[in-house]
Amino acid sequence: MASSDDKIFCSIVVPMMNEEESVTPMHEAITKVMAEWGVRYELIIVDDGSSDRTFEILSTLAQNDACLRVVKFRRNFGQSAAMAAGFEHARGEYIVTLDGDLQNDPEDIPRVVAKLQEGYDVVSGWRKDRKDKFLIRKVPSKIANRLIRKTTRVSLHDTGCSLKAYRAEVVQKIRLYGEMHRFIPGLARIEGARIGELVVKHHERKFGKSKYNLSRTFRVIMDLMTLNLLLKYLTRPLHFFGGLTVLFNGLGFTTLAALFYGWNQQYLGEDELNVLVALAFLLFAAGINFLLYGLIANSVVSTGQKRDERLYEFKSYDRNSN
C-alpha cells in the first residue's frame, strides 16, 4: 500500500501529558498494529509538559525504535498546541491522531486511513459505544455535539473523538490555535475539506484520570461562536456585523415611527415618550457602531489570509508515467 519505500505513509500523532503508565502499553500496541499492517510509518508523541516520568520512558523507548519521535514541550501548552506541534513534525502522507490514554484502539488506525482513501480529507472516529461516565461525560458531549453540528454544519456524531485521520496537506492548512482542537473538522471545513466518519472502538480508562471538566463549557461556547463567524463570514464579516446594525437601527426606526404616527397615545403616558426617544437614539448609535466594526473586520480579513490559500484540487497527469 505504501507508495514508495523512502516516503513515510502514515504519521501517528499522540499528545501526552502525565501518562507514565500508558506510554509503554500504548507504544507496544501501536507498534504491533503497524507491523502487521506493514506500511512505513512514524509515531510522533508530543510530551505536553509532563511532570511525571513520561518523557524519561519515552526517551528510553526512542533509543530502540527508529519509528518513534518525541517532541518535548517546555511547559504545558494544551492539547491544541500539542497537536499543532505533532502536525508540524509529521512527514507522512496521512496523519492519524490518537489519545494518549489508551481509550482509542490502535487497531482502528488502518481502518480510518482506508476510509480516508475513499476520498475524504478528514475522517473522524465515532465512539458509538462509549465507555465513559454517563452524567459528566456522555450527556454534556451529546449536547455539545448537537450544538457543534448546528453551528459548523459538519454532520458528525462525535466531534470529541481523538481518533481522527487527515490528509497531510489538509492538516497543514488548518490554523489550530487556542483550544480549537475540539473543532478540527469545523476548522478543516473553513478550508473546504471533505469530512467523513467511521465507528471506532472505545475502551475504559485504565490508568490515570480524565483531564476534562465541566467548567470548560463557557470557553467551548465562545469557541463555537468564533467558529461560526469564521465558517460563515470569514470572507464577508460586514454581513455579520451589518446584521446587528440592521437590527438595532430597525428597532430605533420603529420606535421613532411609532411615536411620530401617534400609535402610542392610547398606551403610553406623556413622560414615557421622552424615555422612548432617548432609547431610540441609543439604538441608532449602537447600530452605527456595529457597522463600523464590520468595516474594520473587512479590512482585517482583506489584509490577512488570501482566498487562494484555501483547499482546492489540482491534478496534472504525467503522460509518460501512465
Add this chain to the structure above:
Amino acid sequence: MTATAIRNHTRENFDFTGAHEAAGESNGRAAALPKLSLIVPVFNLAEETVALYHELRAGFEAHGESFEVIFIDDASTDATWLHLNKIAKEDARVKLIRMRTSFGETSALDAGLRHAKGERIVYATARVRVNMSALPQLLRKMDEGHDLVVGWRTPRQDSGLNRLVSHGFNWLVERFGKLPLHDINSSVFVAHREVLENIILYGNLNIFIPILAARKGYRVTEEPIAQKPGAFRQSKYLSEYIQRLLDIITVIYLTKYSKKPLHFLGFFGMIFTVAGLAMNGYLFTYRILGYGGIAGRPLLLLGALLLVIGLQMISIGLIGEMIIYTHARDQKEYNIETVIGA
C-alpha cells in the same frame, strides 16, 4: 559587524536599526565571540557614565567569563555620548549604539540584542541604579539551572509611592501570572539569548519579559541585587503611574488571554448582555402587566446601555479572533525543548 567596524565618532545620528555602529579600537585581531553580552541602555547620565562603566568592568572582569558591553544611548541630550566614545576608544569590548531620537528601553534592548554575540545576555538599564558590579551573582544563580534570572532590587531606595505601585503591580502579576517574583519590572535580568529571541518585543513590553519567558515555558527565578545608596527616585509625571495601572491590564491579558480574545471579552460581554436583557425584560413585563409606567425608571436606559455594551464587547472579541485567525498564522502556540529522533 566585526571589530573593524565603521568608527564614526563625529557623527551624531546613529541609525536605530543599527546600520551604523561605533566599535572600539580595532587592533586587527579577530576576537573570539564573547560569552556574555551586557546590554545597558543609558540616558542623560553625564559624568556618571564613566563610573557606570568602571563598575561593570570591575564586576565582570572579576567574574572571569569573556564579555562585551553594548551601551545604547537613547538620544541623550548631554555629554553622555562623548563619554561613551571615550570609553569605547580605550576598550575594544565596548560597543555603542545611539538612537536617532528617544525610543525607550524596549527598542534599546531590541537594538542591543541584534548586535549581541554572547550566549548569555545581561540586561540592566542605568535608570534603576543597581550595583552593576554585583550583576555576576545573577549569572551564578542562572548556573543552577534557570533560563532567566530577574534582579530583585532589595532594599529598595525608591520613593514610597514608587514602591507601593511596584508592590501592587508584582502582587497582581503573582496572582494572574502565577509567577512568584518580588520585582518583575526591575529592568535588570540575565537570560540565555534564545529566551529573548523567542519573545516578541514591542511597546513597553520589556518590563514583562519575565512573564513572557515563563509563559514560553522557560525557568524563571530571581536573585536579590542591591540598589546603590542614594538611588532614590520618584516618577516625575503622574502619567507614569497611570501607565503602570494600564500595564496591569496588559499583564492579565497577556498571561491569560492573548491568543483567545473572545474568552476574555466574551465573559464580560455575556455578563453585560444578560444583565441588560434581564433588566429590560423585567421592565417590559412590569409594564405589560400594568403595574405602572416605566418612564421614571432609569433601569430602562441602564438595561439598554448594558445590552449594547455587552454586544459590543463580544463583537470586539470576535474581531480579535478574526485578527488572530487571519494574521497570526505563523505564530507558534508552543515552545519545544527537545525533539528525539528528528
